[in-house]
Amino acid sequence: MNKDPLQATPGLHTPADDPVGVGGLLRQLMREVPELFSKELALAKAELQHNLSTLKAGTAAVAAGAMVLLAGLIILLLAAVYALAMVVEPWLAALIVGAVTVIIGFIMLQSGKKQFEPSQLTPDRTLHAMQQDKDALKRKLP
Structure with a gap:
């Protein structure tokens, strides 16, 4: 046993x-x-x-x-x-509505185009976190 x-x-x-x-x-x-x-x-x-x-x-x-x-x-x-x-005359009405529409579209296009600038595409938070990691490693390593 x-x-x-x-x-x-x-x-x-x-x-x-x-x-x-x-x-x-x-x-x-x-x-x-x-x-x-x-x-x-x-x-x-x-x-x-x-x-x-x-x-x-x-x-x-x-x-x-x-x-x-x-x-x-x-x-x-x-x-x-x-x-x-x-x-007003129909041709003038179409011209006015078309012109206003084109102006509004142009303004929207310009504001949207700003979103594609390189400064808007930079991953700021990731770069900041990587810099913090790099600084922490420098402090820990002699």
Whole structure:
């Protein structure tokens, strides 16, 4: 009869029973870490593909909505021309509504164009965080 409680418990091993030492554990770790990375990469790839599919569906919905919105805007501009044509000549009404629309569009275009300037595209927070990491490493290393 075995009196050692560790030996009596199934599934519980003592260091003396385990033929795998530190070297064996390191070999096992070296085998499992690349496998873990490949599984993580596969998961990230699958997640990105799912997110891309969702993005495609959202883009299609936005494009369809924009087309309907544009059609509605054209109808409203036409209504403005008809309403103004009751006061002035129809050609002058169309000219006035068209000119106002072009001016508004130009202003919107200029304000949107500012969003594409290089200063707007700089990842300021990331650069700041990287600079902080660099400074912290300089302080810790002699």
